[in-house]
Amino acid sequence: MKFDIKKTIGYHATKKPQIFERPGYRCLCIDGAGDPNGSDFSINIQAMYACAYGLKMGYKKSGINAQAYDDYVVPPLQGYWTISEAAQQRGTWTKADLVYRLEIVIPDFVPDAFIHETLEATQSAKADIARINQVYLGAIAPANVCHILHVGPYDEEQASFDQMQAYLDAQGAMRTSQNHREIYLSDARRTAPEKLKTILEVTITEES
Secondary structure: OEEOHHHOHHHOOOOOOEEEEEOOEEEEEEEEEOOOOOHHHHHHHHHHHHHHHHHHHHHHHHOOOHHHOOEEOOOOOEEEEEEOHHHHHHOOOOHHHEEEEEEEEEOOOOOHHHHHHHHHHHHHHOOOOOOHHHOEEEEEOOEEEEEEEEEOOHHHHHHHHHHHHHHHHHHOEEEOOOOEEEEEOOOOOOOOHHHOEEEEEEEEEEOO
């Protein structure tokens, strides 16, 4: 049976904000900085997908078959976004000041030892791919979050953030940080900007 994480709660966002307890995840990660429209961002994505598909194909061939899942769909690319300390200090920023961690979640039934072994093997076999050795195994802590589905260009996300903020104000909830996570449900290379689907997620605390 093939597992698809997009069918789980963390990926069930709609155009209306929702608050829920998001589970924790293990994930492949790579760190970066700067304008995501630049070549560095694309290079990091290529390295991430090389490792993600190496792990997925390795698991499919392994015969581990944990919890009846012998295969899985590679989860969507995610980005955890903030800005540089310098930009925070001066109070203004541009895309050049962005700091991010790209993530691809690993289903929880894939064994840790298998992940480490396969990641190392993939990095060795595909050493010609730039920055592949900078991909590492990380974690996303479980959290109380609010998310919303943004449909449209990335540069118009602020409207969705404003909608989410109005909802949080009405619920007596507050963001714990100005950092946020984006889950890319669409392939920007093959999707018109007005049709892009992106889940925007922020961690929150609710008044007792």
